[in-house]
Amino acid sequence: MRPLEAPAVPEVTEGQALLLRSAGRGKPTLWIQEIFNCLLHPLQAQIAESVMKNPRTAVRSCSNSGKSFDAARIALCFLFNYRPSIVITTAPTFRQVESILWREIATAHGSATIKLDGSPKQVGLNLAKDHFAIGLSTDEPERFQGLHSPHILVIADEASGLSEEVYAAIENPLSGGFTRLLLIGNPTRPTGSFRDAFNSPLYKKFHISAFDTPNFTEFNILIEDIRTGAWKDKVGELPYPSLIDPQWVAERFSEWGEGSSLFQVYVLGDFPEAGVNNLFRLSDVEAAMERDLPVGDTKVSAVDVARYGEDFSVFGTRIGNKVFSMKPWSHSKAPESAGRIIREMRLQKPYITVIDAVALGDDVADIVEEDGESLVRFYSGANAIDKVVFGNARAEEYWKLNRKFEEGTIDIPKDDILKAQLLDIRFRYDGKGRYFIESKEEARARGSKSPDRADTLMMLFARAANHKGGPPQTKDYY
Numbered sequence: 001m002r003p004l005e006a007p008a009v010p011e012v013t014e015g016q017a018l019l020l021r022s023a024g025r026g027k028p029t030l031w032i033q034e035i036f037n038c039l040l041h042p043l044q045a046q047i048a049e050s051v052m053k054n055p056r057t058a059v060r061s062c063s064n065s066g067k068s069f070d071a072a073r074i075a076l077c078f079l080f081n082y083r084p085s086i087v088i089t090t091a092p093t094f095r096q097v098e099s100i101l102w103r104e105i106a107t108a109h110g111s112a113t114i115k116l117d118g119s120p121k122q123v124g125l126n127l128a129k130d131h132f133a134i135g136l137s138t139d140e141p142e143r144f145q146g147l148h149s150p151h152i153l154v155i156a157d158e159a160s161g162l163s164e165e166v167y168a169a170i171e172n173p174l175s176g177g178f179t180r181l182l183l184i185g186n187p188t189r190p191t192g193s194f195r196d197a198f199n200s201p202l203y204k205k206f207h208i209s210a211f212d213t214p215n216f217t218e219f220n221i222l223i224e225d226i227r228t229g230a231w232k233d234k235v236g237e238l239p240y241p242s243l244i245d246p247q248w249v250a251e252r253f254s255e256w257g258e259g260s261s262l263f264q265v266y267v268l269g270d271f272p273e274a275g276v277n278n279l280f281r282l283s284d285v286e287a288a289m290e291r292d293l294p295v296g297d298t299k300v301s302a303v304d305v306a307r308y309g310e311d312f313s314v315f316g317t318r319i320g321n322k323v324f325s326m327k328p329w330s331h332s333k334a335p336e337s338a339g340r341i342i343r344e345m346r347l348q349k350p351y352i353t354v355i356d357a358v359a360l361g362d363d364v365a366d367i368v369e370e371d372g373e374s375l376v377r378f379y380s381g382a383n384a385i386d387k388v389v390f391g392n393a394r395a396e397e398y399w400k401l402n403r404k405f406e407e408g409t410i411d412i413p414k415d416d417i418l419k420a421q422l423l424d425i426r427f428r429y430d431g432k433g434r435y436f437i438e439s440k441e442e443a444r445a446r447g448s449k450s451p452d453r454a455d456t457l458m459m460l461f462a463r464a465a466n467h468k469g470g471p472p473q474t475k476d477y478y
Contacts, residue, residue, distance in 0.1 A: 024081035028052045031081070032073045037113050041214045041240065044070040047206055048077070051153070051182050054204040058159075058197040060187040061208040062269040064244040067184050071155050072104035074182065078153040079125070079133050080116060085151035087133035088144070088173060089123075092161035094137035098123055101157050102135050138162060141169035152179045159183040159194040161283065167193040187271040188282045195271055209269045215245045226253050256420040259447030263420075279398060279425045279437070284405040285412075289419065293411035296320010301350035302378075302459035303341055304452045305361035306330075307440070313337050315344045316456040321404070322411040323460065326418060326453050334360055338367035345373050354378050354459045376464040380455075385463070391434040397462045398425060398437045404461065412457065421454035 024031030029045040032038070040048065044066055050057045051074050061067050075087045089105075091097045106120040118127045123135030136143050141163075152173050156162055174181060183197055197203045210216060211223060215238045225231040231246045238245055249267050256263045261278055264270045272278060299319045306313040312328040329340060341364065345353055355365050357377035365375050384390035390399065404410040412418065426438040440450050 024077040025052060028074070028077050028081075031077055035077075035112050035114065035116075036073055036108050037111065038073075040070065041066065041243075043206065043208055043212060047182075047184075048074050050204045050206070051078070051180055055179060056181045056197070056203045057183070057206070058194070058203040059182070059184040059206040059208065060160075060194075060198065060269050060271070061184065061206075062210045062213070062244055063186060063266040064242075065208045065210075065213050065269075066240070066243055067208070068100050068104050068157065071157060071182060071184055072101055072108050075101075075105055075133060075153065075155055076108055076116070078151070078180065079127070079131075082151035082178070084128065084130040084149055085153070086131075086147055086149040086173070087153045087155070088147060089133070089135045089155045089157065090138055090162070090166065090170070091157040092138055094139075096158055097135040097137055101155070105133070138166045141165050144169040145172050147173045148176065149173075150177045152177055153182070154180070155182045156184070158185040159197075160185050160188045160192065162192075162194070164193060186265055187269065188265055190272045198271075207269055210244045210249050210267050212269075213243050214240045215243055219246075221246050223258075226250050227258070255417050255449070257424070257448040259443075260420050260424040260449070262423055277427045278423060279402050279427050280405060280422045282423060284402075285419055285422050287408065288405055288410050288412045289414045291408065291411045293320070293322045293409075295322055299348065299350045300460055301345065301348055301353040302456050302462075303353065303355045303361075303364075304456040304459065305337055305356055305359075305364050306332075306450075306452065307359050311450040312452050313340070314452045314456040315341060316453070316460055317348050317350065318460045321409055323413060323457065326413065326415055326456060328452065334363040335367060338364045338371070341368050342371055342373055352376055352464075354462060354464050356380065356455060356459065378459050378462055378464055389435055391430060391436040393462075394458070395427070395435050395437045397458050398427075399435060401458050401461050410461075415453065418453040418457065421449070421451040422457070424448050425451060425454055 028048040028051070029040055032048060033040060047057065047059055047070055059067060075089065079085055079087045089097060089101050091101065102120070102123045105125070109116055109120050109125070118125045125133040130149060154170055154173060156170065170181070173179070183194055185194065187194070189195065198205050211221065218239050219234040219236060221231045221234050225234060226246070226249055229250070231250060235246050252263060252267055261272045264272060296319050299317065301315065301317045304314045312330055313332065315327045317324050327344065353373070354376045355361055355378065357365050357379055358381070362377070365377055368375055378393070380392060380394035382393040384393055384396040386396060390396035424443065428436050428438065430436060443451065
């Protein structure tokens with residue numbers, strides 16, 4: 001999906017133009033590449049061919065695989081090869097409809113090697129009363145009703161995020177005539193209609209992993225090369241510089257961990273594992289990152305102390321329900337970590353500071369308190385308040401934290417590492433039906449990183465952090 005470096009295209013005769021405007025039905029890849037002077041990579045070409053040949057096509061993809069580039073040109077190919085026709089595009093938010101797919105449609109239309117009719121507007125391209133393309137937001141699913149034509153194409157971008165109401169509404173324009181449906185997006189949700197499409201015989205299905213894209217296949221870069229660092233010796237000049245690349249994947253491998261749900265979704269193009277009990281939903285976490293709550297009255301800090309050499313200690317601060325900072329540092333000895341904490345406490349002047357007092361954290365807390373600072377010690381394995389439902393304090397406090405995300409009462413910084421850690425938190429039940437959070441050791445065993453920032457966030461809102469009257473006069477408050 002790159003523009004071809006070629007001399008200026010000569011004038012096209014009317015006969016050639018007529019041929020090019022009808023050839024896309026049988027040869028959409030050729031049509032797209034000729035009309036838009038671009039080169040589709042093999043999977044993009046296969047998807048374009050599928051949309052023209054099959055009633056329903058579903059594509060689950062890694063991040064930045066060129067799916068929106070492809071979908072925009074497929075939309076125009078259909079529109080200009082079927083007359084009359086209607087092309088409908090939608091996405092979970094109007095911003096996504098406007099700024100992603102329709103921006104790409106406008107770019108493609110403007111770069112055509114022959115003059116194409118019409119002029120793209122914000123989210124529309126009108127050629128005639130019965131011949132047009134339109135972008136619809138999903139807050140009004142009833143707008144899909146009444147859109148009928150002998151030729152219909154519906155493109156659902158970021159299809160995993162669409163509601164079931166929208167999926168039901170999409171079926172209305174597809175109820176008669178020559179119809180095509182393209183579902184495309186990152187597989188962010190393990191359930192729903194987008195997930196179901198990949199188990200349905202009605203769909204031609206495509207799966208695009210980072211390792212299926214040209215910047216990896218060109219150099220035969222595999223997941224093992226990312227694990228070992230061998231990709232650095234293999235990679236050369238990227239054939240498609242705008243697509244996902246090995247350096248970005250290596251950075252995600254380091255920050256997210258191979259076992260994290262974010263790595264599965266955005267690198268491997270896989271749905272989160274079936275049956276895995278992930279506590280936080282991607283949509284809730286991303287909404288909290290975009291939220292702008294007013295600053296509250298009480299400043300609270302929390303510290304997660306690293307246990308292993310590869311882990312990080314983290315000092316976090318919130319005022320009310322607005323979280324401001326997550327300050328990490330690499331593993332240090334107890335006196336060094338204590339010194340950092342003392343400095344942050346004197347700079348931030350929190351009302352209460354909660355510290356993870358397991359293992360090294362207890363020694364660090366002793367040093368901080370000997371220097372005159374007050375701490376509340378959090379013991380993750382301590383008894384929960386509701387001992388029937390929760391197996392320990394950590395499980396109870398994480399469950400309460402997730403409620404804040406679900407209710408929209410928390411505002412967190414735009415921190416990709418924190419996001420990845422939250423989405424990787426998993427829960428389980430024991431034989432007595434009690435709720436537990438996966439331990440750090442269990443997470444590490446399946447290839448995930450220590451959730452140091454997530455644990456800090458959890459402690460910022462723990463019961464201990466909300467104690468009235470300052471730090472309680474006991475070391476083992478929870």
